[in-house]
Amino acid sequence: MIMTDHxxxxxxxxxxxxxxxxxxxxxxxxxxFGGLFIVYSIYRxxxxxxxxxxxxxxxxxxxxxxxxxxxxxxxTIAMAVTSIQLKNKRLTLILMGxxxxxxxxxxxNKYFEWSGxxxxxxxxxxxxxxxxxxGEILFFGLYYAMTGLHALHIIIGVAFIAYVMWLVKxxxxxxxxxxxxxxxxxxxxxxxxxxxxxxxxxxxxT
Amino acid sequence: MExxxxxxxxxxxxxxxxxxxxxxxxxxxxxITQYDLGVYSVxxxxxxxxxxxxxxxxxxxxxxxxxxxxxxxxxGIVLLIVSVITITFLDYLYR
Amino acid sequence: MxxxxxxxxxxxxxxxxTGINFIVTIHxxxxxxxxxxxxxxxxxxxxxxxxxQVLATPIVGITLLMVVLERTLQIGxxxxxxxxxxxLYQHLFWIYSHPAVYIMILPAMGVISEIIPTFARKTIFxxxxxxxxxxxxxxxxxxxxxxxxxxxxxxxxxxxxxxxLTFLVAIPSAIKIxxxxxxxxxxxxxxxxxxxxxxxxxxxxxxxxxxxxxLGALSANVHLHDxxxxxxxxxxxxxxxxxxxxxGALHYWFPKMFGRMYDKSWAxxxxxxxxxxxxxxxxxxxxxxxxxxxxxxxxxVERFHGPNIVSSMGAMLMISGLIxxxxxxxxSARHGAKAGKDPWKGKTLEWTVDSPPxxxxxxxxxxxxxxxxxxx
Numbered sequence: 001m002i003m004t005d006h007x008x009x010x011x012x013x014x015x016x017x018x019x020x021x022x023x024x025x026x027x028x029x030x031x032x033f034g035g036l037f038i039v040y041s042i043y044r045x046x047x048x049x050x051x052x053x054x055x056x057x058x059x060x061x062x063x064x065x066x067x068x069x070x071x072x073x074x075x076t077i078a079m080a081v082t083s084i085q086l087k088n089k090r091l092t093l094i095l096m097g098x099x100x101x102x103x104x105x106x107x108x109n110k111y112f113e114w115s116g117x118x119x120x121x122x123x124x125x126x127x128x129x130x131x132x133x134x135g136e137i138l139f140f141g142l143y144y145a146m147t148g149l150h151a152l153h154i155i156i157g158v159a160f161i162a163y164v165m166w167l168v169k170x171x172x173x174x175x176x177x178x179x180x181x182x183x184x185x186x187x188x189x190x191x192x193x194x195x196x197x198x199x200x201x202x203x204x205x206t
Numbered sequence: 207m208e209x210x211x212x213x214x215x216x217x218x219x220x221x222x223x224x225x226x227x228x229x230x231x232x233x234x235x236x237x238i239t240q241y242d243l244g245v246y247s248v249x250x251x252x253x254x255x256x257x258x259x260x261x262x263x264x265x266x267x268x269x270x271x272x273x274x275x276x277x278x279x280x281x282g283i284v285l286l287i288v289s290v291i292t293i294t295f296l297d298y299l300y301r
Numbered sequence: 302m303x304x305x306x307x308x309x310x311x312x313x314x315x316x317x318x319t320g321i322n323f324i325v326t327i328h329x330x331x332x333x334x335x336x337x338x339x340x341x342x343x344x345x346x347x348x349x350x351x352x353x354q355v356l357a358t359p360i361v362g363i364t365l366l367m368v369v370l371e372r373t374l375q376i377g378x379x380x381x382x383x384x385x386x387x388x389l390y391q392h393l394f395w396i397y398s399h400p401a402v403y404i405m406i407l408p409a410m411g412v413i414s415e416i417i418p419t420f421a422r423k424t425i426f427x428x429x430x431x432x433x434x435x436x437x438x439x440x441x442x443x444x445x446x447x448x449x450x451x452x453x454x455x456x457x458x459x460x461x462x463x464x465x466l467t468f469l470v471a472i473p474s475a476i477k478i479x480x481x482x483x484x485x486x487x488x489x490x491x492x493x494x495x496x497x498x499x500x501x502x503x504x505x506x507x508x509x510x511x512x513x514x515x516l517g518a519l520s521a522n523v524h525l526h527d528x529x530x531x532x533x534x535x536x537x538x539x540x541x542x543x544x545x546x547x548x549g550a551l552h553y554w555f556p557k558m559f560g561r562m563y564d565k566s567w568a569x570x571x572x573x574x575x576x577x578x579x580x581x582x583x584x585x586x587x588x589x590x591x592x593x594x595x596x597x598x599x600x601x602v603e604r605f606h607g608p609n610i611v612s613s614m615g616a617m618l619m620i621s622g623l624i625x626x627x628x629x630x631x632x633s634a635r636h637g638a639k640a641g642k643d644p645w646k647g648k649t650l651e652w653t654v655d656s657p658p659x660x661x662x663x664x665x666x667x668x669x670x671x672x673x674x675x676x677x
Contacts, residue, residue, distance in 0.1 A: 001212055002263070014329055016329065017237055017329040017330075018292070018326070019259070019272075020276075020325050020328055020329065021321050021322075021324075021325045022323075023276055023280075024281065024320075024321045024324055024325070024355055025284050025317075025321055026360070027279070027356065028317050028321075028355055028356070028359045029356075029359070029361035030283055030285070030287070031286075031287070031360055032359040032360075032362055032363050032571050033357055033363070034287040034290075034359075034360070034363075035359065035362075035363035035364060035365075035367075035393060035396075036363055037291070037361045037394075038290065038291050038294060038393065039367070039378060039389060039393070039397075041291055041295075042294065042295070042298055042386070042389055043384070043385075043386075044248070045587060046298065046386075047384070061238065064232065064233075064236055065267060067232050068229065069234065071228045071229065071232065071258075072225065073433035074225075074262060074266050075221050075222070075224070075225040075266070075649065078221050078265075078266040079218055079221050081216075081268075082215055082217070082218060082221070083226070084214055085213075085215045086215065091441075123369075124374045124375050124376040124377075125374060125376075133384075134383060135379050135384060137383050137384050138378075138383070138384045138385065139375060141370075141376035141377055141378065141383070142376075143276060144374075144378055145367070145370055145378075149366075162266075162287055182268075185266075187268075187352025189262055189263075189266050189267045192262060192266075193259055196258045196262065197252075197254050197255050197258055197259075199232075199255075200235055200251030200252065200254065200255050201248075201251065202249045204235060204236065204238075204239050204247075204270075205239075205247055205248065205251065205256075231562035267412055283356070286356065286443060289394060289443070289444065290443065290444075293444060293447075293459075294392050294396075295445070296456065296458045296459045297388070297392070297455045297456050297458075298456070299456070299458070300456035300457060300458040300459065301454075301455075301456045301621065
C-alpha cells in the first residue's frame with residue numbers, strides 16, 4: 001500500500017478510536033469536577049452545620065425539576081443514537097431537538113435560581129455573605145462555582161448537539177457513519193452525571 | 207483498521223425503563239431527606255447518586271454493550287478520584 | 302498574577318490534548334503484528350506519560366480556576382478570612398505537580414531503554430519488568446504528593462502515609478536502573494555518544510533519586526525542606542535525568558532526523574565538559590542544604606560563600622560544554638557527513654526507513670514479527 005496520495009490520509013476513519021478519544025476526554029472532565037468535589041468534601045467535613053443551614057436556602061423543587069429535566073434529556077439523546085441506527089433521520093432530529101429544548105429549560109431554571117439568590121444579596125463578595133459564618137460563605141462560593149462551571153458545560157453541550165443536528169440534517173451523519181453523534185451524546189451524559197452528584201450535595205443535605 | 211460500527215442497537219424501551227428507574231431513585235433521594243440521618247445523610251444521598259450514575263454509564267453511555275476495557279478504565283478513574291479524596295482526608299481527619 | 306494563571310490554564314489544554322492523542326494512537330495505530338508486549342519501551346513510556354497528562358492536568362486546571370475565581374469574585378476557596386484553608390490549595394497544587402514530574406521523567410527513561418540495547422548490542426534485560434514498572438510509577442505517583450508538604454502542618458497520619466508511599470514509588474524506578482545495568486552485563490558495548498549520555502544519565506539520575514529518598518524521610522525533611530538540598534535533588538533528577546536523556550536522544554536520533562551524522566569528537570568533548578560542569582554546579586548544593594542554606598535566596602551569609610563560588614564556576618563550565626554540544630548539532634545538521642538509514646545498526650522500526658523519513662514515515666506499513674530488541 002503506497003501512501004503517496006494525500007486523499008488517502010483523509011480516508012483514515014477509526015470510529016472505535018474516535019470513541020476511545022472521547023471517553024478519555026470525559027475522564028479529564030471528571031477529574032476537573034473531581035477537584036471541586038475534593039474541595040467540597042473537605043469544607044463540608046469542616047463545616048457540617050453551616051453547610052446544612054446554607055443548603056436550606058436552596059429550593060429543592062427547582063433542583064429536583066432540573067434533575068428530572070436532565071435525566072429526560074439524557075434519555076432523548078441516547079434514543080437519538082438508536083434512531084439514527086434505524087435510519088430514522090426525522091426522529092433523530094426530533095429527539096435531538098427535544099434534548100436541546102430541555103437543556104434550555106434547565107438554563108432558564110438556573111437563571112431564576114441565581115437571580116433569586118442574587119436579589120436576596122447572596123452572592124460571592126456580597127455584604128450579607130460577608131456577615132455569615134465561614135461555612136456559609138464557603139457553601140455559596142462552591143455553589144456558584146460548581147453550578148456555574150456545570151452551566152458552562154451545558155452551553156458547550158448544547159452547541160455540540162446543535163452542530164451534530166446540522167450534520168444529521170445534511171446527512172453527513174447517517175446510519176453507517178454516526179460516531180460524532182455518539183460522542184456528542186456521551187458528552188451530554190457526562191453533563192448529566194455531574195448534575196447527578198451536584199444535586200444531592202447541594203440541595204439534599206438539609 | 208476498523209471502519210465498521212458496532213451494530214448493537216439499544217431498544218427505545220430499554221431507555222424508557224432506565225429513565226423510570228432514574229426517576230424513582232431521584233424521588234427516593236428527595237424523600238429520604240425527610241428523615242434525620244445525621245452523619246449518614248451524605249451517605250444516603252451519595253448511594254442514590256452512585257446507583258443513578260451506574261445506570262447512566264451502563265445504559266445511556268453504552269458501557270454495558272461496549273468492550274470491557276471502557277468499563278475497566280471508568281472504574282479505574284472512579285477509584286483514582288476516591289483514593290485521592292480519601293488520602294486528602296487523612297490530613298483533615300487527624301489534625 | 303491573573304495573566305500568568307490564565308496562561309498556565311491554557312497550556313494545560315495542550316498537555317491534555319497530547320495525552321489523549323498518544324493514548325488513542327498507541328491503542329489504535331500500532332503496526333500489524335505489534336502486540337502490546339512487542340512494542341518498544343519508548344512508546345510504552347509515552348503511554349504511561351500520556352495517562353498522567355490526561356488524569357493529572359485537569360486537577361491543576363481546576364485549581365487555577367479556583368484561584369482566578371477567588372481573586373476576581375471573592376469566592377473564598379483558600380482564603381482563611383473567608384473560611385478557606387491554604388493547605389487545601391497546597392494539596393490540590395501538588396496532586397497535579399507530583400504526577401507532573403513523572404511526566405517529565407518517564408519519556409526520558411523510555412529513551413534510555415532504547416539507547417542502551419542498541420549500543421550494548423543485546424536485548425534489554427527484563428522487558429516485562431520495565432513495562433510494569435513504567436505503569437507502576439505512573440500509578441503510584443498519584444499518591445505521594447504530600448511529600449512536598451511535610452512541613453506545612455498536615456496531620457501525623459498524613460505525614461507517615463505519604464512518607465511510606467514515597468519510598469514505595471522509588472522501587473519501580475530502582476528496578477529500571479537494575480535492568481539497564483544488567484543489560485550491560487556481558488554485552489558488546491559500542492561507546493558512541495548517545496550511549497555515553499545514557500551512562501552519565503545513570504550516574505546523575507541515581508544521585509538525584511537517592512537524594513529524593515533522603516527528602517522522603519520525615520525527620521530529615523524537617524531540616525532539608527526549602528534548603529539548597531532540594532534544589533540539588535530536583536536539578537539532578539530533572540536536568541540530570543530528563544536533560545541528559547534528552548541530549549542522548551538528540552544524538553541518537555540525529556542521523557535519522559537530519560540524514561547527517563554529527564561530529565563525534567566534538568560531541569564527546571562537549572559531553573565531558575558538560576558533565577564535569579554539571580556536577581561541579583550541583584553537587585555543592587547538597588552540602589549547602591545540609592549546612593543550612595535556604596533555597597530561593599539571592600544572598601547568603603559568609604559561611605556559604607565557598608561552595609557557592611564552586612557552583613558558579615561549575616555553571617560556567619557546564620554552559621561551555623552545552624555551547625559545544627549545541628553548536629556541533631546545529632553545524633552537523635547542515636554540514637555533517639551523510640548518514641544512511643541505520644548508522645547504529647539498531648533493530649527498532651525507525652531504522653528501517655529513510656533518513657530523514659518520508660512524509661508518512663512508512664511508505665509500506667511493516668509487519669512486526671519479532672521482539673523490539675532482537676540483537677542475537
